[in-house]
Amino acid sequence: MRTRPALALTAVLALAALTACGSGGEGDDAEESTLTVLAAASLTEAFTEIGERFEAEHDGVAVEFSFAASSDLAAQITEGAPADVFASADQKNMDKVVEAGAAEDPRPFALNQLVIAVPEGNPAGVAGLADLAGLDFAACAAEVPCGAAAQTAIDASGTALTPVTFEADVKSTLQKLTLGEVDAALVYRTDAIAAQDEVDAVEFPESAEAVNTYPITALADAAAPDLAAEFTEYVLGDDAWAVLETAGFQRP
Amino acid sequence: MPAKRNRQRRRVPAALLVPAAAGLAFLILPLAGLLARAPWTELPARLAEPAMLDALRLSLVTASLATALSLLFGVPIAWLLARGDFPGRSLLRALVTVPLVLPPVVGGVALLLVFGRSGIVGTWLHERFDVTIPFSTTAVVLAMTFVSMPFLVVSVEGALRGADVRFEEAAATLGAGRWTVFTHVTLPMIAPGVLAGAVLCWARALGEFGATITFAGNFPGRTQTMPLAVYLALQSDLEAAIVLSLILLAVSVAVLASLRERWTAVA
């Protein structure tokens, strides 16, 4: 009878130890300071590089990213997840964070616009939104920013286009194209550029009606407020802009 | 005195009770969290939303079709695994359970690679019959069947292994051929196992998300099942998502409970 509770206790302790390792590992080192940045999934490639450049310029600083849907990140922040900087893919989710008192004074650092992604070589000869009539195309669902933008652009074009699927995020929208299931996909220019080996991006005028603004802010509960402010400035600076421009973003 | 002793004997041992209680708390507390957070005043309005009703109806219909397909193909598979005598049987058994461990999203991609517009089977279907499966209700049913059939196969195979083959032999001596033995003796005798498998299968199909959204996409009224609607609602409106989840939960529990009642009434 004695061994069984002992076993259970061991399991609980092991679990506790794992948890402790996960959260406190780096904190022990006084030399190194860590900056935790929550950033929209569409910023993955650009921010990873910006983070490396920032680390190179700041000795003893490690930047850790958590990339996810802006809405998920906003929910995490308002529920009290510890983080220093939040970079959102839209104003709406940033507003939620500001309203919750978790941040103030967000600043736009990049714009993103929709393009029509088509298979390499543009076999269907798509030149604008109107050409999507009669084609199977994918777009994001209205609940997520890229979907809201797509709907705005379609409305602006005066056409009654309906995609065959309303995807949950821009990556899976693009995936439907790269898997060959659709003839076109309404995605951000940055996503089309990231996949330029497989797809071509067709610009269309109506996308100007649905420009997406990316705001960034240091969070109120930041563990390293100075560093958070410094990183935010860095993202707004020219060095970071070079990276963002390559990725297909536009300057606000 | 005897009554007291009886009660003592029936008492659940603490070594079982404690982990059972902890486990139950772990299973039930998240549900309680949803209930506590639910905006009850919004419920009537949500229930009347045609989009919600579409998603709910689509979920119930497709999960039931997936269960029917799983029964149609899964029971014979289970029979083959339990009774078949051929090389590579254990490998086959492992393969059948692959969808259980495969992340559903990967399952969805795999289905696209086969049944998609440029997939092996998909191309043929498209050229031959002008049929495209992705983004259709058929795709929803296929995705659900893919992830939920293993639950049925595993349950039914277990039931078949537990069944006494001597009853089948008795039936044979009474003049029943192999098919009649299967339909008139084996199947009725393993019915509880088949039902348990079908319930598991249906429940899994009803909650299916990853493979569905990948393979069938998301189109309201056609491929948007409740879990997809919940996930998308979650992107913009947490409380709406909770309400939708609770509706899905309530309906599935009601269906399963009534099924159980009917079953036990018959048996």
Next chain:
Amino acid sequence: MSTPGAHGLDAHLVVDRGTFRLDLRLQVAPGETVALLGPNGAGKTTALRALAGLEDLSEGHIALDGVVLDGVVPDSAVPDGALPDRPRGGARWVPPEHRRIGVVFQDYLLFPHLNAVENIAFGPRRRGLGRAEARALAAEWLDRVGLGDFGKRRPGQLSGGQAQRVALARALATDPALLLLDEPLAALDARTRLDTRVELHRHLAGLAGPAVLVTHDPVDALMLADRLVVVEDGRAVQEGDGESVTARPRTDYIARLVGLNLYRGTASGRTVRLASGEVLATAEALEGDSFAAFPPSAVALFRTEPDGSPRNTWRAVVAGVHRHGDHLRVQLDGPIRATADVTPAAAAQLGLEPGQEVWAAVKAAEIRAYPA
């Protein structure tokens, strides 16, 4: 259709399982019931399963009323079979469902999801009867086994004896050409067993075809069967009617079953020399390899060497004493191992206890000798 003299069952059952080999020849005439009697693991049930088609023959054949059901048989011996057959490696093999063989299984194997009438109607339905006809026939059979009011009961709601009767009715309702019974009474308690045995005997006596009964109970075998085949280790070791088998056992197993002390030796006139060197005086004169047998009641025990001429006497040691009916059964060790039955009074007088030395005596007239 079938050749004259080919009626009944003619089988040579060989089932080879590596460590175990069944090799049994069996002929059962129409209307005859043969009991396969033997200890557990002797291969009786395997033989029954082979007859029913539930076990493959390694060699040999099974022919029922002149029709080959299994095995290779010379063409001349094969009449135009009315039953469908499936060639299997050049041999004929009729699957169980086409053999017209009724089986009563050891624990009955009544289908738990069907009630008594449905269980009995199962066979007739498979043989092509309509639902209503099959049910009517089943109800008739239920009446015949005295369970007319139990048709709606599920097997779980029947007593052991009732289930046995339903199982018998189920097997007979298909009008089988051969009836097989596997330990039909083994699962019953003593009281039910008595009644059920009488009724089973009635049904077996009324049967037109052959019947084979498997049992390890000599009483069942003696009361139900016309002929006994004693099976040990896969082989028939003795065959005959009840009287000859019980009177002249040829193996220790039978001797124990019928309660006889049995020895093997070489006869010369009215004596049999046992393998141990001891010599038994017997009533009958015989020459050569023989058995000698006597019942435990023929053994008398004494404290001192008894007098009297026509007796075999030897010194023995009491190995054990236990109750056996209204007397005591004494196990004796010594040059001749034997069991002796004594009255409680005699035992008290002798003060029998394990380890004690006694003199054993058997009259020559009580010892039966017969050729091995």
